[in-house]
Amino acid sequence: MKPKKGIDVSKHQGAIDWAKVKSDGIQFAILRAGYGKFASQKDSMFETNDAACRKLGIPVGVYWYSYAVSIADAEAEAEACIQVLKKREYALAVWYDIEDKIQLQLDQKTITAMAEAFCRKLKAAGYAVGIYSYKSFLEKYLTKEIRKQFPIWVAHTGVQQTTYEMSYQIWQFSHTGRVAGITGDVDLNYLYVETDVPVSSTVEVSKENSSTEEIQSNQQQTYVVQKGDTLTAIAKKFGTTVNKLATDNQIADPNKIYVGQKLRILGKQSEYEVKKGDTLSSIASRFGTTVKALVDQNHIENPNLIYPGQKLKL
Secondary structure, three states: OOOEEEEEEOHHHOOOOHHHHHHOOOOEEEEEEEEOOOHHHEOOOHHHHHHHHHHHOOOEEEEEEOOOOOHHHHHHHHHHHHHHHOOOOOOOOEEEEOOOHHHHHOOHHHHHHHHHHHHHHHHHOOOOEEEEEEHHHHHHHOOHHHHHHOOEEEEOOOOOOOOOOOOOOEEEEEEEEOOOOOOOOEEEEEEOOOOOOOOOOOOOOOOOOOOHHHOOOOOOEEEEOOOOOOHHHHHHHOOOOHHHHHHHOOOOOOOOOOOOOEEEEOOOOOEEEOOOOOOHHHHHHHOOOOHHHHHHHHOOOOOOOOOOOOEEEO
């Protein structure tokens, strides 16, 4: 299935005729909610764009542009973002846009910690959250661990296909797109999904090749095989078995899968193996449950003490 085509916009696009945008084949939009540490820095067109997209049934996500240079800054940005969103649900998640020149002076450890701080607060507030930046920034300034933990929206323009080294949910492939209803250039994106995107009924959506544990585990999912994948590794990611994957996808030889192959992931995951960096809160968010439910189900005495390799019933 072809990816969904969408745009991301801010006040810089001015007044948008969203009916024309939709008629031009745009299938989703990601709106800038704001930037910086204060709710007063809300994007001046955010409310207008948000209302118009919802009225027309255009699936929506949002992003918050970061100027943070410390963990405290990132946490303040998260609080400002939460205030602006006012508990509204976003089918295409909330994205932390971390790419500013001021951040190039920081090291990987600091930027990773900032991104984690922002994402942690948004997840605690009930939002699906991911990280946006351009390819080289992601690969240089954010550890692989955090890029596995949260979905990625990668910007990589001027190429036929991004060569970003890990899985991603959205690829921003142009900064100079032209779309009916918008004057001037606009960013164009591909969203990799298996089914139609819900408008705003849930925070999370079924999607291809996002951080796999982030997907609601009781739905059918689709995974696109990446370079270096094995059926064993994919089975482990989704809490299933090689035999079940082979059977569900009519694979005669489990040792022969190919890049770009789409695999159906069926059934509900009933158990999760704790990974390094996991918390009960993050696990609960991934699987649409609560910390209390995990504690009760697994007879955990101290919710702050879980360890890598521990098996949790969901």
